[in-house]
Amino acid sequence: ELRYPARMNCVAELVDRAVDRGWGARIALMSADERWTYRELQERIDRIAHVLHRDLGLVTGNRVLLRGANCPMMAAAILAVQKAGLIAVPTMPLLRAAELSKIIGKARVDAVLCAGALCAEFDALSVPCPPLLRFGDKESPHGLEARMRAHDAPFTAVDTSADDVCLISFTSGTTGVPKGTMHFHRDVLAICDCFPPHVLRSRIDDVFIGTPPLAFTFGLGGLLLFPLRVGASAVLLEKLTPESLLAAIEQYRATVCFTAPTFYRQMAPLAARFDLSSLTRTVSAGEALPLATREAWRAATSLDMIDGIGATEILHIFISASGPDIRPGATGKPVPGYRACILDEHGIEQGPGVIGRLAVKGPTGCRYLSDPRQRDYVKNGWNLTGDAYEMDDEGYFHYRSRTDDMIISAGYNIAGVEVEEALLRHPAVAECGVVGLPDAERGQLVEAHVVLKPGIEAGEATAHELQEFVKGQIAPYKYPRSVKFRDRLPRTETGKLQRFKLKADPAGQE
Ligand code: 3UK
Structure with a gap:
């Protein structure tokens, strides 16, 4: 404890x-032009x-x-x-x-x-x-x-x-x-004293590098708090691309890398062009790590990826595995200090082999700033994530899906409603629904289903105009990469949008 x-x-x-x-x-912190x-x-x-x-x-x-x-x-x-x-x-x-x-x-x-x-x-x-x-x-x-x-x-x-x-x-x-x-x-110290010593095994001579912003707790922990806790060094770089991150790993002789699965997928085919011999641990989080990505990364670097699920509510990673504890296809086991279980819709704990809501308890946990959603997230001391997971006989946790409609694209959380709000401000848009489609590259792809106002022509030009319009209003990474036009949207009797129908019928043929 x-x-x-x-x-x-x-x-x-x-x-x-x-x-x-x-x-x-x-050396604590480095960047292109600083060394502190x-x-x-x-x-x-x-x-x-x-x-x-x-x-x-x-x-x-x-x-x-x-x-x-x-x-x-x-x-x-x-x-x-x-x-x-x-x-x-x-x-x-x-x-x-x-x-x-x-x-x-x-x-x-x-x-x-x-x-x-x-x-x-x-x-x-x-x-x-x-x-x-x-x-x-x-x-x-x-x-x-x-x-x-x-x-x-x-x-x-x-x-x-x-x-x-x-x-x-x-x-x-x-x-x-x-x-x-x-x-x-x-809490800040607790995350430094759980995942880093027990899973990552961080050391004083480590050099940490990666992409997540310091404003995202994945980055705050991995690229600042964890290195400071052990007297290690961190490299803080902006506007990284898969290629420039590989070059920086080589240049700074980085030993530990934190980024999302999509980055590892894009880095794997380029890895042979760089000297990555300093790298000993790579951590993937933010969205599910597909087996194919784990394998491509291993083939390119001989490194076994450390997958870890974290959440802003819990502050950092709470299920993970490294070295001989890795089971490909599973995220891992609860990080020492945390407990996890699978709950059914009534909050009853489930045994192995049952898909249910992933719940977690530990030294850190969710306290929303004046938000009624606190009641939904914490029940009986368990933090209820929005994820459907399954536990196996060995106590390993396997990711299945999100339980809600949050779109997770390239490691970013994107709320469909927020994109809809932006689209609806455009004079040509009558109605819209935004969902995440499975996508090999980004995990999920933001897709907008749009009903146009009468007299407006559906087509490439309109789709492009809507995309630019969204980029001008909210963070550009949230814009719908796919825009489909429909005559109407599927709704319940009470008028609620049925997102699952948009996903099941992306062409609007219903
Ligand atoms: C999803 C994963 C499968 C999952 C985060 C590490 O992602 C972080 O925090 P967010 O609040 O999102 C949390 C949600 O993202 N997720 C994250 N990692 C995985 N799904 N496998 C994974 N390895 O849906 C979770 O509920 O943005 C990650 C550290 C700190 C963080 N805040």
């Missing part, structure tokens, strides 16, 4: 402790924490929205917010004004730290927002870096309770209204 002091600050434990243990001169030791990371965190307290006047419990691509400054900003006793609200770099407005409205943020390149989206918000403090431009006289120069004293971590909230991570949820999940200082 994990035990932490009743009062503690996770950043003091992760960064100040690392320096105290003599790791100060070790643990001592330098600590110093930058302390300067930002002073700016937050003294310049912005923030007090314990205030919430700070953060927006930036993966880079050392984004990492330092998140950690500074937590060290200052504030609550970090990191947001995905690709989010557009419509989604940011919902998050700002829900989280009632008191300050915003934003990478200069991503500030423009704030001009189009539909809710009031505190003034932005920009980072990333060292020359700017008004930016965060300029303010940091005025504060060179060490910053003593705010004496927080182990169960004070330090992170609100948003997940798009099934209805399109984003859900904020709250996590405590002790």
